[in-house]
Amino acid sequence: MTTVLVPETATPAEVPSVTRRSSRPWRILGYAALGAAGVVVLLPFYWMVLSSLKTNNEVFTIPVRWITTDPVWSNYADIWSKSNMGAWLGNTVFLSAVVTLLQVATGSFAAYGFAKVHFPGRDVLFLAYIGTLAVPWQSYMVPQFVMMTKLQLTDSLWSIVALQAFGALGVFMMKQFYETVPDELLDAARIDGMSEYGIYRRIMLPLSVPALASLTLITAVTTWNDYMGPLIYLRSPDLWTIQIGLKSFISQYNAEYALIMTGSVLSVLPIVVVFLLGQRYFVEGIATTGLKG
Amino acid sequence: MTTMPVRRRRWRNTAVGLSFLLPNFIGFLILTLIPVGLLFYYAFTEWNVFGGATWTGLDNFRQMARDTTFWTALRNTLYYAAFHIPLTLGVSLGLALLLNRKLRGVAFFRTVAFFPYITSIVAVAQIWNMLFSPGYGPVNELLRWVGVDNPPGWTTSADWSMPAVILVGTWRDMGYYMLLFLAGLQTIPGQLYEAARVDGASAWQRFRAVTLPGLRPTTFFITVLLTIGSFKVFDLILVMTNGGPGQSTLVLAQYIFRKGFEENQFGYASAVSIVLFAICLVVTVVQFVVNKRRSS
Numbered sequence: 001m002t003t004v005l006v007p008e009t010a011t012p013a014e015v016p017s018v019t020r021r022s023s024r025p026w027r028i029l030g031y032a033a034l035g036a037a038g039v040v041v042l043l044p045f046y047w048m049v050l051s052s053l054k055t056n057n058e059v060f061t062i063p064v065r066w067i068t069t070d071p072v073w074s075n076y077a078d079i080w081s082k083s084n085m086g087a088w089l090g091n092t093v094f095l096s097a098v099v100t101l102l103q104v105a106t107g108s109f110a111a112y113g114f115a116k117v118h119f120p121g122r123d124v125l126f127l128a129y130i131g132t133l134a135v136p137w138q139s140y141m142v143p144q145f146v147m148m149t150k151l152q153l154t155d156s157l158w159s160i161v162a163l164q165a166f167g168a169l170g171v172f173m174m175k176q177f178y179e180t181v182p183d184e185l186l187d188a189a190r191i192d193g194m195s196e197y198g199i200y201r202r203i204m205l206p207l208s209v210p211a212l213a214s215l216t217l218i219t220a221v222t223t224w225n226d227y228m229g230p231l232i233y234l235r236s237p238d239l240w241t242i243q244i245g246l247k248s249f250i251s252q253y254n255a256e257y258a259l260i261m262t263g264s265v266l267s268v269l270p271i272v273v274v275f276l277l278g279q280r281y282f283v284e285g286i287a288t289t290g291l292k293g
Numbered sequence: 294m295t296t297m298p299v300r301r302r303r304w305r306n307t308a309v310g311l312s313f314l315l316p317n318f319i320g321f322l323i324l325t326l327i328p329v330g331l332l333f334y335y336a337f338t339e340w341n342v343f344g345g346a347t348w349t350g351l352d353n354f355r356q357m358a359r360d361t362t363f364w365t366a367l368r369n370t371l372y373y374a375a376f377h378i379p380l381t382l383g384v385s386l387g388l389a390l391l392l393n394r395k396l397r398g399v400a401f402f403r404t405v406a407f408f409p410y411i412t413s414i415v416a417v418a419q420i421w422n423m424l425f426s427p428g429y430g431p432v433n434e435l436l437r438w439v440g441v442d443n444p445p446g447w448t449t450s451a452d453w454s455m456p457a458v459i460l461v462g463t464w465r466d467m468g469y470y471m472l473l474f475l476a477g478l479q480t481i482p483g484q485l486y487e488a489a490r491v492d493g494a495s496a497w498q499r500f501r502a503v504t505l506p507g508l509r510p511t512t513f514f515i516t517v518l519l520t521i522g523s524f525k526v527f528d529l530i531l532v533m534t535n536g537g538p539g540q541s542t543l544v545l546a547q548y549i550f551r552k553g554f555e556e557n558q559f560g561y562a563s564a565v566s567i568v569l570f571a572i573c574l575v576v577t578v579v580q581f582v583v584n585k586r587r588s589s
Contacts, residue, residue, distance in 0.1 A: 026496075030396050037388060040464070041406055044420045047431065051423070060429035106317035113313025119306045125314065132325050136525040136573055138546035139566035142553040143328035143335055151323070166320025196309050225413040227528045232554060243415045247532065250419055257423065264416040275411050279404060286469070287476040 048268075051261040052076075059257040075262040082259060085266065087238060088245035092224055095157060095241060099164040100219045104212055107170020112200045114171065115178035116186060126175075129168040145232060159233040160241075164223050170215050173285065177211035178204060214285025217278045224271055242267045332570075335563035346560065353564035363565065365540050366548040369455065373544060374523035376459045381519055382512070385467045389474030390504075403475075406468035418532040421461045422448055451541040454534050458542055462529055466522070470515050477511025478504070513584045520580065521573050545569045 051059045053071040079085055114126050144163075145154075153159040181204065189199050205212070230241045240248070246263050253259060275282060336353060338346035357363050388406060392399050409417065424432050425447035436444040445453040481503065489499045505512075527546035530536065536543035546569065553562030 027396070030391060030394055033387075033391050034396060034398060034402060037391065038402060038405065041409060041468070044417075044424060044464075045408060045412075047424060048416070048420050059423070060426065062429060062434065064429075064431045064434055106320070110314045110317035113310045117306060117310035117313060119303070119310035121307075122310060125318070128326060129321065132321075132329055134574070134577065135329055135570055136521065136546075138525045138527055138549060139570040139573075140325070140328045140332050142549065142559055142562045142566060143331040144324060145553070146331070146335075146559060147323060147328050162320065162324055166317055166324060168321060168325070171317060171321075196313070200313070221411055225411070227414050227532065243413055246413075246415050246419075250415075260419060261423075264419055268412050268416050271411050271413070272408065275407070276404070279407075283403075283407070283472060286472055 048261050048264055051258055052265045054258050056256060056258050059261070072258065075258055076266075079259055079262045079266065082253070082256075083249045083263065084237070084240070084245060085242075085263065088240050088242045089266070089270075091157060091239060092241040092243075095160050095164075096220045096223045098161050099223045100216055102161065102165035103167065103170045103219045104215055106166060107215065108174040108205070108208065108212065109200070110171045111174030111178055112196075112204055115175045116181075116183070116199075116204075117196060129171055133168050133172065141228070141232065148233065154233050155235045155239065157234070157239055160223075160226070160229050163229050163233070164219075164226065170219065173215050174208065174211060177208055181207060210281060210284065213278060213281040217274065217282045218285050220274065221271055221282075332563050332566055335560055336567045337564075338560045340558075340560040349560070353561050356561065357564060357568070362540065362543070363548060366543045366545050367568075369540075369542060370524060370526070370544045370546075372455055373459060373462070373526055374520065376456075377462050377523045377526070378516070378519050380459065381463045381466050381470060382515065384463060385470035385515075386474050386508075386512075388467060388471040389478055390500075392471070393475060393478045403472075406471055408468070409465045410469045412465075414528045414532050417461065417465055418529060421457070421464075422533060425457050448534050449538060451538050454538060454541045458530055458533055461533065462523075462526065465529070466519075470519065473515055473518075474508070474511060477508050480511075481507035509588065513580065517577055517580050520576050524569065524573050524576070545572075 050066070050068060052075055053073070054068050055072055058065065058068065114122060148154055148159055148162070151162075153162055185203065186199055189203060194202070225243065226241070227243045227247075230244045234240055234244060237248075246267050249263055250260050335346065337348060337350055339349045339352065340346040392403055392406075424430050427433055427444070427446045427449055430447075432447070433444040445456075447457040448454050485503045485507070486499060489503050494502060525546050526544055527550070530542050530544055531547055531550070534542045536547050545565065549562050549565050549569065552558045552565060
């Protein structure tokens with residue numbers, strides 16, 4: 001479900017902007033454009049939050065009411081009893097945590113092998129990883145489903161764990177980072193008698209905290225938002241994630257506009273919070289690997 | 294270490310190296326590498342969940358050539374790509390140029406522009422379906438206000454559903470590509486702009502002579518990503534329109550999903566998958582070749 005290509009130019013976005021202060025009309029034009037773009041990006045989110053605080057009849061009115069004087073906070077209480085929101089959120093939190101943990105652990109471990117241990121056949125194996133990154137997931141989802149069925153891994157939360165946790169993304173991203181660590185540092189440790197596992201744990205892991213943070217955030221957000229995996233593999237309603245649950249809620253109560261928006265807010269909120277907390281790592285991870293979920 | 298015989302050391306290195314790869318590789322092998330390989334076998338078989346796979350050679354591909362729904366899906370995918378790629382390129386480059394200037398609030402906006410990209414498809418599709426609602430939605434109200442008497446039906450109309458999906462796709466992706474463009478802009482040396490300024494180049498000339506050439510590698514990389522992303526577009530459409538109305542937004546990836554998971558025709562679905570894979574591959578290779586030729 002992810003595609004990664006090696007960027008040719010990307011660098012961490014820390015370099016100060018080079019443009020000079022421009023003339024007055026240009027500045028005014030710049031602010032006007034910034035304002036317009038801000039409206040286009042944010043208005044749909046404002047609409048979502050606003051609608052979640054209205055009654056159903058108030059959501060669609062002519063003209064549209066862009067403020068509500070009497071917010072219906074009870075929507076945020078009703079949603080829990082009208083839907084299985086609690087269980088969906090629980091499943092999604094569980095999946096995001098387990099997938100992220102496995103992806104970060106196995107990915108960084110394998111990346112160390114690829115980046116810093118020299119042995120025959122290594123580059124061929126890495127080519128296999130890179131090669132499959134170019135294959136769209138949509139084109140092998142069917143054979144993958146057949147494999148999972150043979151492993152009896154369908155209709156269980158573990159099918160999503162298996163699906164997401166061993167992606168090539170983590171290996172690729174961590175390898176990129178490990179290659180920037182000078183070999184001399186590791187050789188010094190080797191001469192001191194440290195094993196490769198010791199070097200990985202005592203030297204590489206502490207050095208790679210920023211890269212690990214990027215990978216953690218990106219994996220967690222991708223897993224949280226994944227729609228296709230759970231749609232294909234999780235048939236029983238008690239296994240549903242927030243995305244599948246919300247979608248079924250929308251089909252079931254298609255006229256409950258306000259509650260649908262309440263559910264949407266709840267499905268987005270945790271991700272926005274996580275993103276705002278770790279924004280720097282998230283953005284750096286994307287700028288250096290150019291990945292797409 | 295130096296006293297260990299060379300051969301033994303190599304053997305040990307291999308064992309240690311493999312032990313690092315193994316935990317990830319086993320999962321990767323079973324769930325990605327083998328399925329990708331199997332794809333090329335299934336595509337030449339007739340297979341549904343009940344029987345086993347029977348080798349049928351090129352039958353699936355012959356059937357595809359006559360399958361009008363397949364051609365509709367292919368045409369719709371090209372339609373999506375033809376508009377989504379240039380639109381997203383333009384919008385995200387524009388945003389990046391804007392945010393690369395010294396304006397107040399730029400840092401805040403960089404954060405905000407990323408929100409659509411991290412918002413789940415289900416929420417995005419639902420919000421926009423409501424905004425696009427033909428009778429009472431804010432989009433059409435705005436259109437009426439600016440004087441459009443008969444605004445489009447968007448996702449309820451076979452003619453306008455694809456434009457609606459393309460617009461939402463661009464809205465969702467622009468922050469992501471903007472970020473990549475920003476990273477590219479920051480690799481262009483400031484002296485080049487100063488030199489151009491000294492030579493009396495106008496803003497437009499500086500953009501043409503310095504910014505665009507400097508961004509070439511970034512633009513190329515983004516175009517490849519965008520192209521692959523457009524050809525495999527799937528979940529947004531599945532949630533927003535489910536391919537409809539009629540077949541007006543049915544795309545290749547969704548057709549694979551229908552054949553494979555709804556009609557259980559694994560063989561035929563795999564054959565369509567190969568077409569999708571081949572398109573992505575060919576487009577990427579062509580872009581690489583063109584880029585190489587242009588830069589030499």
